[in-house]
Amino acid sequence: MLVILCPYCGVEAEETELTAGGEAHLERFGPSSSDSEFENYLFMRKNEKGITFERWHHTYGCGKWFHAARCSMTMEIFGTYPAQTSKPPKKLISMIKKKRPEWGEGK
């Protein structure tokens, strides 16, 4: 039963107020892409056992999408940030590296 901070409204939202939205920072591939680019974009997932960057929606709240860095083994939340970005904030990355030196970013 997770609690995640919504970076928009500052609410420590409970999981039941949120909707999980899968892997974050997927790059959209449109009509000019190849079959395998499109397949990758739509289906292939990192499904990380460890630190994952993922999307959340504050459904029962401000209605905004945001991103969270979470460990799928311990449920630790390293941080959240607005969805209007194509990569995680640098500060967050270096914080994670400090906490988990063995972590290999962006596999």
Place this chain on the structure above:
Amino acid sequence: MRKYSVAAIVREALRYNAGWERAWRSPEPKKQYDAVIIGAGGHGLATAYYLGKNHGIKNVAIIEKGWLGGGNTGRNTTIIRSNYLQDSSAAIYEKARSLYETLSQELNYNVMFSPRGVMMLAQTEHEIRGYRRTAHANNLQGVETEFIDPKTVKKLCPIIELSGPRFPVLGALWQPRGGTARHDAVAWGYARACSDMGMDIIQKCEVTDILKSNGKVVGVETTKGVIKTHNLGIIVAGNSSILAEKAGFRLPIESVSLQALVSEPVKPCMDVVVMANTVHGYMSQSDKGEMVIGGGTDGFNNYTQRGSFHHIEETVRALIETFPIISRLKMLRQWGGVVDVTGDRSPIISKTPLEGCFINCGWGTGGFKAIPGSGWAMAETMANGSPSQLASAFSLDRFREGRFIDESVAAGVAH
């Protein structure tokens, strides 16, 4: 292998059971095998069994990081049915179901397959239409199902409340020879038979890397050393993405936690398996008397075998609404399993970009029922190096081609 029988039990009882042999050996791994299977869940063990039995490949190792049968095979709600809609699904699940019918005899191990009947309640007009459609498809696929009216529902399962205030029961899709089996026994029965064929089941041994050379698999690295093989099957359910990554490819899979719970045991009060998809709940009663209840999946990746409690609440609400008498029964235990869910919620039995490496995964929330059929098809695929007829539709390329096998369409869920 010592044959199990009443006579053997009596004989042993008289000498305080001193003579029973091990059900399976626990050998140290050899250096090389003709085939190696990663994952001693039901699917891995069944694959090994049919490799030996159907294809004569017996120099096989099954490598398990924990204890055999301890993955989802050991934690599922044991529903067996084959009333699927799409041809490819109906074919493999019905193959599995029919193998289940005689599995106890074949393995000389009572897996307690109990064809008590599975009913899927229709609680909206839309669901009625969906299930009628499935009944029609099943009729053509040779899967015995029928659409039954509320009266029959009540007769088969008297504890159902037909006129719930929210979603009355309007009928059901009924598969009389669907049912349940003793999940652990399925793994144990296959394991015993594999061991008896000379296969090595190596427990407490984790595969840590997949060794390749020139685009071909040559072996695996494990916590008990390197094991060589040119024929590798990855059959690790919730851990599929991790091993695929080691093999050098990605999968259309997400690992999420699926939960279940059991009530305290009570005397028999429910003789069939009931699934109520509109309200999201399913339940059956085990031979020991617990009500076995399946919950929902988390929406996020989760490798913990725990889940969020609100899924349990939602499920229990739905079931009390459907079976009001259970309100005063108590939950005895709840748990979770890490299930591997694909982009179209159908499984993958396939060759992979790595030559000699095959994968069987994506059974998600509903692969227990498929174990014998999946093992059969996977063994054939591994033995021939190309997909078997039963497996061909479940290949990895279907996602690229847009050739999905979507079962959710007819108001179905996948347990």
Place this chain on the structure above:
Amino acid sequence: MSDYNNSIETFFYKGEITVELSKPKGMITLKGDLERSNINAGVIKTLELPMPKVRTISRKDGVQISWMAPDELLILVDFKKVEKYIELLEKNLKGEHYLLANVSDARAIFNLKGKGVREVLSKGTPVNMETIKIDDARRSRLGQLPVAFWMVKNTEVELVCFRSVTEFIFNWLKVASAPNSLPRYID
């Protein structure tokens, strides 16, 4: 006229707290970049109220602005004056990118009064009701439904839900405020 008009039905219950469906209020949703000074100014000018801070309301004389999201306000005015306010807002927001809509009919407001109001809501919302102060506003869920509420007095809350579920929310509140059903945990 027929008696079936559920939109103006009366809902009233007195248990541990008093639950009452309020008379229809004028409600306007404004979406826009609240950080933009022009939008800010337009709102302040029209309603003669300060902008509410994050997760609060600002109110005076029957007019209220409730913070709903970083780009969304819910403005409450007299039911009959909605169109007038919309017109005014449109005038004062001219040239800006925004969305304005009358949502008075889309929502129902319940007035909840009594010492136990925090406990009643705590039966259904994960919000920490102990920390909710006067003029705080929250969007969350109550049981299975989305709601928004704000504290108008220490013992009084206004709760907004979708109109189609008015009856369900009322029944829920009724059950939750049944006599002797409070845990007496929050004082």
Place this chain on the structure above:
Amino acid sequence: MSSRLSTGGKLIDRSLSKEFMFNGRRLKGFEGDTLASALLANDQVMVGRSFKYHRPRGIVASGSEEPNALMETGSGSKLEPNQRATTTKLFDGMRVKSQNHWPTLEFDLGAINSTFSKFFPAGFYYKTFIHPRFAWKYLFEPIIRKAAGLGNAPKEKDCDTYEYFYAHVDLLIIGGGIAGLAAASSAVKSGLKVLIVEQNDYWGGRAIVDEINIENGSGSDWIYQQVKSLSNEKNVNLRLNMMAAGVYDHGYVLLHETLTDGSNKKMELRQRLWRVRAKQTIVATGAIERPLAFAGNDLPGVMLASAVRDYLVNFGVSCGDRTVIVTNNDDAYRTAILMKNAGLEVPCIIDARPSVSESLSKQVQSLGIKILTGKAVSTVTGSKRVEGVAICSHAGSGEVLETVACDCVAMSGGWSPVVHLWSHCGGKLEWDKKNYMFKPDLTSAPLGANGEGMLTVAGTANGFLISRDVLSDGYTKSKEIIKALTGKVPKISMEKAHSGDESEILPVWFMPQGATRKLKSKTWLDFQNDVKVSDVELAAQEGFESVEHTKRYTTLGMATDQGKLSNINGLAVLSNSLNVSIPDVGTTTFRPPFQPISLGAIAGEARHELFKPIRKTSIHNWINANGGVWEPVADWRRPFCFQRNGESIKEAVEREIVNTRTNCGILDASTLGKILVKGPDAARFLDMIYTNVMSNLKVGKCRYGLMCSENGFLSDDGVVARLSDDSYLCHTTSGGSDRIHAHMEEWLQTEWWDWKVYTLNLTEQFSQIAIVGPKARQLIEKMGVDGLDLSPEGLPFMGFSEGFIAGISVRIFRISFSGELSYEIAVPALKAQEFWDLALISGEEFEVMPYGTEALHVMRAEKGFIMIGDETDGTVIPQDLGLDWAISKKKEDFIGKRAQMRSFMKSENRWKLVGLKTIDPSVVLPDGCYAVDGESNSYGHKNMIGRVTSSYFSPTLERSIALALVENGPDRMNEILNFPNLDGSVTKAAICDPVFFDKEGKNQNV
């Protein structure tokens, strides 16, 4: 015999006596009794039968660890099986029955299993019942099921209610023993919000019974003072009858509060499930005494030594006149001393240890109690209850040295900390080599959201057995947590408990050490599930080496007590058989709940009418009162039809259709989604959302649009109206409004966040009322229009305008889903009923009639219009439905476009939309039936070449019609297809155009 003593009993009030019935016998107890203490007070020693062998079972314990005393309580809508007598409060008039026997508790036919138990060792059923195959379902399985299963399920609906409560605390303390209370008192001055909960209905835990000294007073006084002063603190909340059931991620703890004792016959609020969010939690749940494993230890009268003490001290109940103590540690001596001091006989203490400390032995011997060191129980004698013990050397194989008569055996195998809650969410355990028990490994705590430990353990639960250490650990752990939470070390005086040291425990898991196989097969580990030492050994012998295998093979620890008493002994036996250390064997997984909790409590308030919300339109109540036959549509209810007196549903539907096509129909279409999309980039955005072009739609005009998922499949459809240059109103299906609004927001926020667009779901702001049929225009005009020109030119097909009808402000769309002249009128929801009423009054002369969803569906099918959910099922692309015209070729991109370029989507052989006419026009094709071509496919199934998606009898055409998806359908016009029915017959139907009625659109373009 067990009996009530004339004095004593800290928890009972002898002035309030209570009568209750057990198996039809009228018995007496007192206020404060548990059901178990009251039964023992009445010499009811046998209280049930075991699960597998139906062996006689007596009360073993005094708390939630009790495996045997499970009863049926209540009746009718309050019946509850498997109630644990040790945690059930007695009330006046209580009716209780024992379980799992037939015909009676004393004489149970099922006990034949016990006679043959030899033949039912662990896992026997896997080895048998294999042949003949069919016998399993019809013979073996029913017998096994009947024999198992404990109590009976209720037959009636539960009449009681339940609820949830959310609480947010800084510090949650679980357990109200001395450790928990000390922890709470440390936190008083911290300003932290503290909640301390205790499952019992009294504070103090074990210290009440095992009178200890704290500072200069008794433990009981100390507890009383602590509770009193804590109750006055504003920041501390104390709660009894509250059991911590489970610990979940991010500090979520489930607490189960019992609100009633069940004595009330009427409906009542019975239990409350607390969902606590705690920043930190201290688990101070104490320890559970372990039984000892010896032959016959399952006979009624063999009890935990601590329980015997509890019954004596708390309830004034003697569990036996002559009690033999069997132990491997000092603690059980307390029981001996107390019993003796109460005037009861204690013939001897059988201590497996070679020696006992001098002071203890002196003390005991001075009371006249014999200590037999180095001895063990060979077997307990008696059949339905203890009659004596046969004593042997612990070192030997069980040779009997002497037999001592007794009626109670009090056993103690040491203590196991209650680590369940610590373990639920990932806390690890370590093996305490001194006290031979698993205790929390505080360096591996369950982690909270910030990756730091969220739980700690204090007192006995943390492995401290002596009250001096327990108390100080309570203070210390609390101080550490307070420091972590506030940054300040609380200044408090840590009060001290005084207790002498105890001598070491001897690890004894079964006795005697060299017990024969025969003895082991009578030595119980799990009393409820009938698992014996021999079963665990057999599992190990057969290769079930993992503790998880052993558990599942033998069912050890899987009963309703979840092995609280049996697990550790079982592990030890397994480790012994495998010749590995106990920590290497490890434990099985601890899972919630700590004690079973009712499903009712888990469901909470969401039952009956509160089960799931129903959304109601403004017209709902009118429909309800006017013959509407409801059908759930998403969370809404919509009328399937309006049934009149004496009319069948089919007749009603036909009447509605015919009337709408000939006169005028009125429909509540309010459930349709209405999403406002506004902004400079709105047009560009909708071009991405819809498959068709929306940017070139003229202001004041409507266009039918399709939406696909990114995976290419058709997901929703509806009419889009352009309200102004920068704003659109998008209509969705009833089920689609929330989903599509969310879909739009998702794309806007996460992909095109720099586009200037806002969206708002206005579905509920407007009710939508459709007035349909040849007389529709006349009707509306009669209502009185203002600012609206309803003429064909003024408001042409696919146009809309705004104005007033009957004084009500409306937006009126000329769109048609029926093929008739049709106006969909959006009115403010609060005005909708008034509008509806006025339309019906004005419409009287035009014979207006309300119609329902079925008439709507039939009429749209007559016109060949698709329905999302009927013609689509998540696998259908617009191209399959002949909707290519709605897919822009010009647009570079839209959601779903790339997906539709994949090979399978472009395949020649896709199933495409056609109409079907049965050869016999009176025969309606069954819903969902398939067409076959007489061949077999590669699986050996009959080859399917198409399927029916909608099928109706059309009263308009007076024949059956159907829509279908057929392989290459449009190229096979007039071909006759075969549709096999479930009864073996075949319906023949010819492929035709999907538009059955008014293809040119004469009716709607007027």
